[in-house]
Amino acid sequence: MSNIEKSYIDSLLELLDERKYTAFMHEIDEINPIDAAEFFEFLPKERIPIVFRLLKKDTASEIFAELDSDLQEQIIKAMSDREVSSMLEELYTDDVIDMLEEMPAGVVKRIMKAATPEIREEINRFLAYPEKSAGSVMTSEFIDLHKNMTCDEAVKRIRKIGLDKETVYVAYVTDQARVLEGVVQLKQLLFAEPEYIIGDIMETNLPFAYTHDDRESVANMISHYDIIALPIVDKEKRLVGIVTVDDALDVLETEATEDIEKMAAILPTDKPYLKTGIFETWKKRIPWLLLLMISATFTSAIIQGYEAAIGTYAILTAFFPMLMDTGGNAGGQTSVTIIRGLSLGEIEPRDVLRVLGKEICVGAFCGITLAAATFLKVMALDFRFQQYTIQDNGLVQDNLLIAAIISITVFFAIMIAKTVGTLLPLGAKKIGLDPAVMASPFITTIVDTITLMIYFTIASSFLPF
């Protein structure tokens, strides 16, 4: 998403070419740091560190936090240790952690060496939180108050320490041991009398999460409670950080993208599509394609087992694709619905019986509808110009019989697809695996195999195999 005009980028480039550096700095200061970061992507790589050095210290760090990691790496490499150290002072912890996670080991080493001991300690603490935990996305730059302060004192404290904080709109009340006691909104302070006591106006019944909680559930809580930030505490309920709503937005977008990719049998990427190389894209897609191809050995084996019968009743194979796709689609509908419900926290593994009951009912209705429709379609379309006479006893009109075999198989294919589509994602979640992997491609393979077995079993009991 590019929100700055091409002509504006050109005018900035022109200022640089004409060495009008003061005018350039003035322009960059005026625009949003996110737009400024986008501008840097239009610069030739070798000019980036030089132009970056022109910027004011705080503008520079704001823009730096928004740059792509390859540009960040380039700038860091061109910086002196002292410059790196002062940049680290300016950045929010969560941005530093984001950056370090993308850098090659050598660059990380240099950054850690350049950091002050306090910052180094903080970085190490944050890096120790598990991947995708609340701790890994929180920031330690929050405002803390004490409950015996007056509102006036609180506002003064916010004015004093607020400039470097990720948000000034919520402040957290902690006791001597840094244990979280309550929350105060800047809005409350704005409307309260100056002499009111924080302890009297703070909310004590506030949502919070632990550092080891999953980042997705933290983001869901922020969304559920419509709050600007969620406090994150350690095991002793000491306040160690906050996750802000803009981070929650990023987490939810990333998690949704990852789920969608996994459901489509792709290994998740964290880069935008157009920035991912061909080889990298191949690497993310080929494993599942290979695995699913090899797992089709089951379906091949079943069909091979009935090779002789197929020689006689070749018409049966004309419905392989329809049966496979219908089972896959029906199973995909169920599994994808459940995977999304699990992500949004609308469904829990303990709902398994309720969900299964519902899916079996829905499956039965879908199965009956589709079996009836299939019967009519096969008779009216597929067998319109053909008359199959398989049994010569004159009792059975074979078109009807084959259409019936196909329809009954459709019904069972859907029932199995709905059951497998329910149990696999819920089971995965239950044993701590990622349910998103249990989406249509995986389920298709299983449902295909069972459907073929049913198809041949029914066919062989009605036709003289």
Place this chain on the structure above:
Amino acid sequence: MSNIEKSYIDSLLELLDERKYTAFMHEIDEINPIDAAEFFEFLPKERIPIVFRLLKKDTASEIFAELDSDLQEQIIKAMSDREVSSMLEELYTDDVIDMLEEMPAGVVKRIMKAATPEIREEINRFLAYPEKSAGSVMTSEFIDLHKNMTCDEAVKRIRKIGLDKETVYVAYVTDQARVLEGVVQLKQLLFAEPEYIIGDIMETNLPFAYTHDDRESVANMISHYDIIALPIVDKEKRLVGIVTVDDALDVLETEATEDIEKMAAILPTDKPYLKTGIFETWKKRIPWLLLLMISATFTSAIIQGYEAAIGTYAILTAFFPMLMDTGGNAGGQTSVTIIRGLSLGEIEPRDVLRVLGKEICVGAFCGITLAAATFLKVMALDFRFQQYTIQDNGLVQDNLLIAAIISITVFFAIMIAKTVGTLLPLGAKKIGLDPAVMASPFITTIVDTITLMIYFTIASSFLPF
């Protein structure tokens, strides 16, 4: 996601049963309105309006906005016109609009009748915005300032009018004609000297959107710029509303869920899974299942056309499921990646050539890898105990020949799947259709058909059909 404890709910119910209404009201006032709304779902339906009437006016409206639409309907029905009118005064416009969109026509009529003329006019204006537009999700409760105010005056104005506003943390500067001129953060006012002039500290280079813009692109902008609210203007650039970050979160979650549902061949629902009835779920799932089943007429027709050949070479049909699934999976990977990229604004329809070029390259690599793997797998696994002798000229070892036919088909299936998977969603977006519909199930049907045609064409040129 239930965040309040069962025991707490029980204690609230007990207070009601013992008619301790003052204690109950005190408790409800203490907890988050979102949790309070959840509590109401545990009440027997007939008690809800009575209990609701106990609440203080502002608590009542805060909780009302968070209730499910069926509970809202029940409460409205039990209210007098005067009560409805006073509730409407308290609610934010976007919550009123959300509510009206879910109510049956009769209830909407009553609400509109009870509303004051000003509110009725505002509701009508908001209802006129197209579905899923910025106008349909914005709220008109924002703070406006003038540029010749001092910071002190601005803070006083925010204190005066801010209590009813959706956010007090951003204020918008407009001229006499209500045209948007700039934005001021409360954070800026907090750190500025009282006598500073708003016109000097406001940011004029601010992101905004038009009422008719798509709500998803508005939410993407809020996420991109990490802002608390985005101003929404009409064609004359007059400020008419704002969309806040919590609304953006809801929009992005809803849009992601809708996309996921459409990709899985489900008509989108707006209710959580466990609250959707069986018949309703059936109605959302059966149309695509039917359509895709009927569209399989193409694959049946192709196979029927080669029925005689299949009688002789039944082994060919053993690879139908593998070929169908591989094509479907490969096409799904591409289409789903592109659909998500379009949603996030990372890909535009004008990128079609870049995307197609990349997909063809990735497809070629995937195709070669998979064709080679298929050849090895067919020889090593599927044909392990079987020797097929189709041509009796002694020149061709037929196992090798059939394995080669299958592998070449796999290669083409992937190339076609990647091409169709690229062109369909981008084409849909280009002509204003929803790209999410062009996901795996739809693409599978097309790719199945083409793959079968290729399979039989290759087979018939190498085997004596």
